[in-house]
Amino acid sequence: MAFNCCCRLSDGRDLCAIRRNTFDFGRIMSDDAEKQVYGELVNPDEESRMSDAAAELKKYKHLIESADNDKSRLLLEKIEAETEKKRAEAELQSFMDSEDKVSDQFNRDLLEVQEERKSLDRVHQDLKKELYDLQKKLQLKRDESDSLRRRFKIEARIPVKAVKFARVQERDEAEDQVESVFTVTQTPSFLLKGGQALITFEEEKVAEQILRLAKCSVACDKAKMEVKPYALTLDPSVKxxxxxxxxxxxxxxxxxxxxxxxxxxxxxxxxxxxxxxxxxxxxxxxxxxxxxxxxxxxxxxxxxxxxxxxxxxxxxxxxxxxxxxxxxxxxxxxxxxxxYSGAPRRTVLLGGIQALMDEEDLQDHLEIHFQKPSNYGGEVENIKYVPDGERLTAFFSEDSKEKEA
Incomplete structure (x- = not known):
């Protein structure tokens, strides 16, 4: 009987050497049996040794069978492991190919999204520019509308007239219409913008004195501001x-x-x-x-x-x-x-007013300044200041003092 594999046991002994010793014990047992056949006596120590050798042989045969089983199992596990390895490698390769495809698709989608975003940015910029242009046009139209509204604003005042019944008057049936006549007069107006004020003096000569000044230095508590007077020109009115x-x-x-x-x-x-x-x-x-x-x-x-x-x-x-x-x-x-057009001779337009304090206090300081004769001022009949960021339409009526004159 011959064995081709050689391995070590768990206790460190060489399995091949054990096999050789087993063959020697086999020959010894065969010789002893032969002596016994020929009627020779066997030594008791030798018999015990042979019995131990047979037991050990049986043990080693069992170990060899177990090793063969382990070898077969390991070979099967190796084959299974290699098969699993090939399957895993194939799956990994499939995943890698899929990842490449997904990466390529992602890059293409990213490029498309970037191009679309650039296109949307361009459209957004164009729309912002268009909106800015439209806002400018709208502001121009609003200014034009305000100017036209000031020019053609109509205030109709129908006077109350007391009447009483006098007599019954026979009317011809042919008179089948009611006729009425209304006189419409537009009230002159002026649009005050932020940082401007209108001041009306009781005397015309005071307004003329103020208009001769290039600028007026108005004291506001601890600060001073330069105010420029302008002659007021009203838009034409209609009647x-x-x-x-x-x-x-x-x-x-x-x-x-x-x-x-x-x-x-x-x-x-x-x-x-x-x-x-x-x-x-x-x-x-x-x-x-x-x-x-x-x-x-x-x-x-x-x-x-x-x-x-x-x-x-x-x-x-x-x-x-x-x-x-x-x-x-x-x-x-x-x-x-x-x-017709009117020019308010007792009213002066003040421009370049700085918002150094709140509206009422600043208006009071302006009124006090232009009341002083030392500032070429005089008695103030009316004053109105418009703060920055606001607008106000001022209406003018016929000057009663000119009527009296």
Whole structure:
């Protein structure tokens, strides 16, 4: 029997040497058996030694079998480990390939996002520039609007007039209009900006003295500021008459949709407006425009139109009730349109005012300064200061002192 493997046991002995000794014990046992066959006597010590050798041989055979089993198991584990290693390497390679693909895709997406962001930044800058330009245009339009509003702002004051009943006067039925004339006068105005003030003196000569000065040094507690006086120029104002003729027999109506053919719709409207039970009266003439759903109706007698205008609504029967709006019928003309410009001789514009203190205190210091004759001032009739960041529109009325003069 031959063995090809050689290994060491756990106690450090060489397994191959043990095998050689085992062969020697085998020969000894074979020789002893042979002596026994031939009838020779066996030494008891030799027999004990042989028994121990046989037991040890059995032990070593068991160890060899166990080693062979361990070897087989290790070989199987090695094969399994190599298989697992190859699988892990393949999986790792797959992960690495996938990582490369993901990295490439990420880089492409990142480049796209960066390009998109650059594009959005450019659009954002363009929009900011456009917004800035529009804001500048809006500010210019606002300034223009303010100027036009100041120029054409109209304040209509209708004086109260006491009347009393005198007598009854017979009027001709042909007079079917109420005529009125209104005189409209625009109040001159001036837009005060931040850091400016208007000061009106009781005497015109005081304003002239102040305007001769290049600048005025105004003391504000421990500080001083330089204020520059300017002559005030107002925008042109207008004055005109409005002549209005309001019909006492005719009214306008709207919101009457053509739910029927035009002729039938006109007949229904005329029939409805002629019913006294609905607040109407006998109709002289009716016009209807189906495109706009509006028209006008003229009654034979006066009073019906006024009543309908006061109500503002009228129910028309067109198969179903339709509520239309009733409006007065009037004509107007603008006459005697005049433009004029005024120059307030007792008022001075002050510019370059610094906000050294709050509004009221600063206005008081300005008033005190320009009241002193030593500062070429005089009695102040009115003063108004506008702080920085604010605006105020000042209105001017006809100078009563010039009237008296």
């Amino acid at each position: 005109f008459e409005v002549h209005i003729q309001v019909s006492k027999k005719s009214v306008r109506f709207c919101n009457a949709p053509p739910t029927l053919p035009e002729e039938r719709m006109r007949d229904r409207l005329e029939l409805s407006f002629s019913r006294a039970s609905r607040g109407g009266g006998e109709v002289e003439k009716l016009e209807y425009h189906k495109d706009t759903g509006s028209g006008r109706v003229t009654f034979i007698s006066t009073g019906v139109a006024e009543s309908l205008v006061h109500r503002g609504k009228f129910c028309v029967d067109t198969g179903s009730d339709v509520v239309v709006d009733v409006l007065p019928l009037y004509e107007y003309q603008l006459r005697k349109f005049q433009t």
